[in-house]
Amino acid sequence: MRGFSLRSKNYxxxxxxxxxxxxxxxxxxxxxxxxxxxxxxTFKKMYRFGVAGERMIFIMTAGNLxxxxxxxxxxxxxxxxxxxxxxxxxxxxxxxxxxxxxxSAQTAQQTRQTAAMIQDNGSFGSTFLLAGQIKGYGMRLYxxxxxxxxxxxxxxxPFFQIGESKYxxxxxxxxxxxxxxxxxxxxxxxxxxxxxxxxxxxxxxPIDLLVYRNNxxxxxxxxxxxxxxxxxxxxxxxxxxxxxxxxxxxDTPPPEYLA
Amino acid sequence: MRGFSLRSKNYxxxxxxxxxxxxxxxxxxxxxxxxxxxxxxTFKKMYRFGVAGERMIFIMTAGNLxxxxxxxxxxxxxxxxxxxxxxxxxxxxxxxxxxxxxxSAQTAQQTRQTAAMIQDNGSFGSTFLLAGQIKGYGMRLYxxxxxxxxxxxxxxxPFFQIGESKYxxxxxxxxxxxxxxxxxxxxxxxxxxxxxxxxxxxxxxPIDLLVYRNNxxxxxxxxxxxxxxxxxxxxxxxxxxxxxxxxxxxDTPPPEYLA
Numbered sequence: 001m002r003g004f005s006l007r008s009k010n011y012x013x014x015x016x017x018x019x020x021x022x023x024x025x026x027x028x029x030x031x032x033x034x035x036x037x038x039x040x041x042t043f044k045k046m047y048r049f050g051v052a053g054e055r056m057i058f059i060m061t062a063g064n065l066x067x068x069x070x071x072x073x074x075x076x077x078x079x080x081x082x083x084x085x086x087x088x089x090x091x092x093x094x095x096x097x098x099x100x101x102x103x104s105a106q107t108a109q110q111t112r113q114t115a116a117m118i119q120d121n122g123s124f125g126s127t128f129l130l131a132g133q134i135k136g137y138g139m140r141l142y143x144x145x146x147x148x149x150x151x152x153x154x155x156x157x158p159f160f161q162i163g164e165s166k167y168x169x170x171x172x173x174x175x176x177x178x179x180x181x182x183x184x185x186x187x188x189x190x191x192x193x194x195x196x197x198x199x200x201x202x203x204x205x206p207i208d209l210l211v212y213r214n215n216x217x218x219x220x221x222x223x224x225x226x227x228x229x230x231x232x233x234x235x236x237x238x239x240x241x242x243x244x245x246x247x248x249x250x251d252t253p254p255p256e257y258l259a
Numbered sequence: 260m261r262g263f264s265l266r267s268k269n270y271x272x273x274x275x276x277x278x279x280x281x282x283x284x285x286x287x288x289x290x291x292x293x294x295x296x297x298x299x300x301t302f303k304k305m306y307r308f309g310v311a312g313e314r315m316i317f318i319m320t321a322g323n324l325x326x327x328x329x330x331x332x333x334x335x336x337x338x339x340x341x342x343x344x345x346x347x348x349x350x351x352x353x354x355x356x357x358x359x360x361x362x363s364a365q366t367a368q369q370t371r372q373t374a375a376m377i378q379d380n381g382s383f384g385s386t387f388l389l390a391g392q393i394k395g396y397g398m399r400l401y402x403x404x405x406x407x408x409x410x411x412x413x414x415x416x417p418f419f420q421i422g423e424s425k426y427x428x429x430x431x432x433x434x435x436x437x438x439x440x441x442x443x444x445x446x447x448x449x450x451x452x453x454x455x456x457x458x459x460x461x462x463x464x465p466i467d468l469l470v471y472r473n474n475x476x477x478x479x480x481x482x483x484x485x486x487x488x489x490x491x492x493x494x495x496x497x498x499x500x501x502x503x504x505x506x507x508x509x510d511t512p513p514p515e516y517l518a
Contacts, residue, residue, distance in 0.1 A: 174503070195429040223516055231513050243430070247450070251493060
């Protein structure tokens, strides 16, 4: 029963970020899957779909691993069978977001019913970030809730996070706006992951990172950033040192602060 | 019914921090109470008890406001009636923590039973930080869970947070260790609150801040830091600017990051 329980409830303490800027989109996810300290594995949480020159679609997911993978498998099967609406023929990303929401809510609901029958009370929902561009439209970034509904990023809300999002939110709030350039977004994303990983052991390296340039309609290669990546390493140490330097440069608190 | 519901569930999205260092303790809490956007009030979340020269005890609380206030009132009534064990005669802070935990769990449990009878399903638990020093002992800092049990700070874990703690944790993780001085702790606490307040509207200024010096056994005056406090203002702007400067000084991401 323990083995079954671990499998059915394998719950990602994922951290994923999607940022939509005027020049392109920056997507990043950690790769750790956690079902207790004795059971930590590395799974990919970022999925790519595309037709060169016509559409590029990226999906990241957090939550129940079985639900997330079932949704991705169903999306892939739809493409293979090429009957009805699927990611490679759906007219708009908005409809793709609705499709993912429907699959996700259905899968979680089925698992919940089975779980209720065996009196297992787990978390079976998943959330998704859907990013991409279809010819004739601008880039779109959606967050799909576990209930199946969705919201999309605007110029005022240029980024979404799913999973363990709070530790890494302040730096994104401060550093990112719609006009930020891609290099700056990459820097902020690395710092955001570093803060999260330092504060929560269940989010871990490596990080999958992918940059899509506006109107390129080419599949980015992406990069898997391991803990020993030299650029990551330099960012982390410069950030740590820089923060302590700012704190040290602050004026001394006035006497009434210590009264 | 709406009025009743708001009162019984008035739930603090508080943020409180307690730090125990070799030279003393730094305690801080926000003052906002929130039961929906149309119903935000300012309440004190930090309580002081003491006998000059003999003991100083400080309590901060987060969670259900009715539960928190009931516990504080009961602690005060015990002192007034001066029968049995109360905060001003309890031999150790460890026993004080157990007392608070018992009162808190009992209060929440009673409310839950009443709520179940009227089919109201709310959050009635509170958490507490208890800090202080009793003559003959070192300074102690406890976190009391809503179930009534507690943990205490050690040299390896010099700070506790309750309430909306994640946004403001990374800076404390980086900046605070047992040997940090009080000035540095104050600076880090202000930054931690600033990050939290920027990321979550339900935590708000002013901040109550109090510094207790090791072995002083005097009641600190404390300070209520409003949003227009000049020192806070300078910290906030130096921090914002400093962070962006670090990000800007980072090397350009290598080409494989944008491939």
